[in-house]
Amino acid sequence: DTGVSQNPRHKITKRGQNVTFRCDPISEHNRLYWYRQTLGQGPEFLTYFQNEAQLEKSRLLSDRFSAERPKGSFSTLEIQRTEQGDSAMYLCASSSSSPYNEQFFGPGTRLTVL
Amino acid sequence: SQQGEEDPQALSIQEGENATMNCSYKTSINNLQWYRQNSGRGLVHLILIRSNEREKHSGRLRVTLDTSKKSSSLLITASRAADTASYFCATDRGGGYQKVTFGTGTKLQVIP
Numbered sequence: 001d002t003g004v005s006q007n008p009r010h011k012i013t014k015r016g017q018n019v020t021f022r023c024d025p026i027s028e029h030n031r032l033y034w035y036r037q038t039l040g041q042g043p044e045f046l047t048y049f050q051n052e053a054q055l056e057k058s059r060l061l062s063d064r065f066s067a068e069r070p071k072g073s074f075s076t077l078e079i080q081r082t083e084q085g086d087s088a089m090y091l092c093a094s095s096s097s098s099p100y101n102e103q104f105f106g107p108g109t110r111l112t113v114l
Numbered sequence: 115s116q117q118g119e120e121d122p123q124a125l126s127i128q129e130g131e132n133a134t135m136n137c138s139y140k141t142s143i144n145n146l147q148w149y150r151q152n153s154g155r156g157l158v159h160l161i162l163i164r165s166n167e168r169e170k171h172s173g174r175l176r177v178t179l180d181t182s183k184k185s186s187s188l189l190i191t192a193s194r195a196a197d198t199a200s201y202f203c204a205t206d207r208g209g210g211y212q213k214v215t216f217g218t219g220t221k222l223q224v225i226p
Contacts, residue, residue, distance in 0.1 A: 040218075040219075048212045056212060093157075103159065105149075
């Protein structure tokens with residue numbers, strides 16, 4: 001069990017550019033979650049996948065954000081036309097089908113939009 | 115938006131003392147969980163308490179849940195410098211919904 005991994009760990013981009021982050025969940029976990037965390041705040045839910053199906057999306061996920069999990073394994077989160085307000089830590093988590101929903105988090109990708 | 119609020123926002127104690135953090139939330143829940151986050155790192159799951167449970171223990175951790183008051187507390191006994199971290203409560207409402215809503219966190223500093 002290598003845990004949840006995320007790449008890159010840090011991303012600096014200019015406003016207006018597109019960025020893509022990758023998350024590799026724990027291999028036997030069929031649920032995958034994306035969160036955004038800003039300084040001094042708790043993580044905010046963005047979206048959730050059960051296998052390859054995106055089942056829940058937050059209103060925070062504007063049309064500039066898109067997430068995919070094409071084969072039910074790794075997931076990508078893309079932000080188009082980045083804005084300075086997108087600067088945050090983007091966290092990925094995975095869990096099994098347990099009803100108790102214990103989530104295992106990756107180290108996060110820190111995005112800085114200049 | 116954040117579902118819950120932790121209280122206090124920050125807490126500083128001496129090593130060996132107990133630390134108590136409180137969490138209040140707004141809507142009915144299925145489970146409540148506590149997570150720890152060390153500076154600049156991902157979150158680590160500590161303990162889960164179901165809505166029909168009132169108290170749970172795990173090592174030096176004790177969690178209580180009062181659904182009538184929509185509140186929970188996390189007690190860390192005999193604190194250690196390594197417990198220095200931010201602590202978050204997180205709730206889900208069940209019913210097939212997997213969204214977990216985190217509180218604003220308590221920043222705990224344990225002074226050696």
